[in-house]
Amino acid sequence: MIDTTHLTVDQLADAWQHIHDTSPADEADPLVLECAGRLASDPGGEQAHVWVAGLVAMSGYLAWRPGKAAEQAALNALRDAATALDGQSCSHDDHPYEAEMDSLEDEIWTGDNGLLTGELVSPAGDTGAGRVLCPGNVAGWARLATDMIAPFTVRSIPAGAPxxxxxxxxxxxxxxxxxxxxxxxxxxxxxxxxxxxxxxxxxxxxxxxxxxxxxxxxxxxxxxxxxxxxxxxxxxxxxxxxxxxxxxxxxxxxxxxxxxxxxxxxxxxxxxxxxxxxxxxxxxxxxxxxxxxxxxxxxxxxxxxxxxxxxxxxxxxxxxxxxxxxxxxxxxxxxxxxxxx
Ligand SMILES: [Zn+2]
Ligand SMILES: [Zn+2]
Structure with a gap:
């Protein structure tokens, strides 16, 4: 069992990337629980994108056979985040997550969805980080991850198979x-x-x-x-x-x-x-x-x-x-x- 409480966000991000469908529960569950807990404590907050990114990164594990408590915590936190973030206004017609849906052929997102790094790449402007870190985009990723772990439990996902x-x-x-x-x-x-x-x-x-x-x-x-x-x-x-x-x-x-x-x-x-x-x-x-x-x-x-x-x-x-x-x-x-x- 690893202790996650002292890790920085960078260290956590690195650990999340190493979690996948075959990860043992004693390695993955503490990371999921920590991440979900942080998201649940402020689901519509300024750092919500970081914790959503973490759960998306670990979705390969969560979609297979995660510990029940970890799965439930992740689903609850993702749903709360989607609801809280959807309530925030945004002027965009679309968000980057929609364009990524075409590459979800095996459902599991393995790349960088920009939520962790978007801020650093382009600190201002609507075309880059603004759109990536927009609450509407973060909410979109939260819904995709929820639906992948538990299909047909979340609404408002844009229609269109790859x-x-x-x-x-x-x-x-x-x-x-x-x-x-x-x-x-x-x-x-x-x-x-x-x-x-x-x-x-x-x-x-x-x-x-x-x-x-x-x-x-x-x-x-x-x-x-x-x-x-x-x-x-x-x-x-x-x-x-x-x-x-x-x-x-x-x-x-x-x-x-x-x-x-x-x-x-x-x-x-x-x-x-x-x-x-x-x-x-x-x-x-x-x-x-x-x-x-x-x-x-x-x-x-x-x-x-x-x-x-x-x-x-x-x-x-x-x-x-x-x-x-x-x-x-x-x-x-x-x-x-x-x-x-
Ligand atoms: Zn937006
Ligand atoms: Zn039935």
């Missing part, structure tokens, strides 16, 4: 609608292996939804290479144990309907970024703050572990059924006829 995700949606839409632009075997094989070892909740949900959206195609006679199905099965089997074990809080009809593969395909990628989730939330009218009744699908149920477990089971069933019609792996007589019924 360009790369939109291009994935287009390519896979060709496949699930049966007019692929590219080699579908290659596309599906690439999708099956794209999940990082320690995905964010949004990334993990998105992966499982994409696997489900594309499984009917993989299971059809259109795919002739069984290794595609094998990798999809392997990808899903590796993903399922990463799901959390929080109990489902949803009513019988609140889990999403995944019967339309094209719709599910789009959502599979929208789930993977804060901007994409904001796009999806708009479809659901979620920003209007009205409480949906128990009979309606809820947008946040797309990341519900129970829903995703069920979805993964359904997907695996389709794929393993289809695999029966292939020769055993390594067999040298493909399409020899006489498939078992």
């Amino acid at each position: 360009k790369y995700h939109h291009s994935s949606i287009r390519m896979l839409s060709g496949v699930v609608n049966d007019y692929p632009y590219d080699d579908p075997q290659e596309l599906l094989a690439d999708e099956a292996v794209c999940l990082p070892d320690r995905p964010t909740r949004g990334l993990l949900a998105g992966f499982l939804v994409t696997m489900n959206a594309t499984c009917w195609y993989a299971a059809s006679e259109r795919i002739t290479d069984r290794s595609v199905l094998d990798s999809m099965v392997k990808g899903i089997q590796a993903a399922v144990p990463l799901l959390g074990d929080e109990p489902c809080v949803h009513g019988p009809r609140e889990h999403p309907d995944t019967d339309d593969p094209d719709y599910a395909n789009r959502i599979g990628y929208l789930l993977r970024s804060p901007g994409g989730r904001a796009e999806l939330a708009e479809d659901y009218g979620w920003d209007e703050e009205e409480q949906a009744d128990d009979e309606e699908e809820r947008v946040e149920a797309w990341v519900c572990s129970a829903f995703l477990h069920e979805l993964a089971d359904k997907t695996l069933e389709v794929l393993t059924d289809a695999l029966q019609s292939f020769e055993p792996a390594g067999g040298d007589e493909p399409g020899g006829g006489g498939e078992p019924e």
Whole structure:
């Protein structure tokens, strides 16, 4: 356990940069708790940008499996900061964090977001530090970090998934609608292996939804290479144990309907970024703050572990059924006829 109380901001900043998804809790949690505590004590204050930057820097750790107390402290402090900072006036039409959202392909922010150094680079002027250190920009980063750690728990994130995700949606839409632009075997094989070892909740949900959206195609006679199905099965089997074990809080009809593969395909990628989730939330009218009744699908149920477990089971069933019609792996007589019924 490291003692953080005597460290200067520079020393803390250096320590934050070394925290990532594989950091041990006894190293990361004290830093998170210290940082969150400082932010919580003055969430709209002049130094708020420093502590928000710290929590953003440690978001790779926080999005994976942080200590419960550290996670809760970080989320509370980030939400309080967003609320307090949003209340301060600003004359900008946009803020630098919005331009950075396109690079959040794996959700985790690893670069310098300027919040720590903006002041030093350009002490005055609206184009540089003014905009970076503007409360509106700091609040924006606080919301992005919150949504990455706990998807669909914060509103007012600008809608728009990264360009790369939109291009994935287009390519896979060709496949699930049966007019692929590219080699579908290659596309599906690439999708099956794209999940990082320690995905964010949004990334993990998105992966499982994409696997489900594309499984009917993989299971059809259109795919002739069984290794595609094998990798999809392997990808899903590796993903399922990463799901959390929080109990489902949803009513019988609140889990999403995944019967339309094209719709599910789009959502599979929208789930993977804060901007994409904001796009999806708009479809659901979620920003209007009205409480949906128990009979309606809820947008946040797309990341519900129970829903995703069920979805993964359904997907695996389709794929393993289809695999029966292939020769055993390594067999040298493909399409020899006489498939078992
Ligand atoms: Zn501003
Ligand atoms: Zn649920």
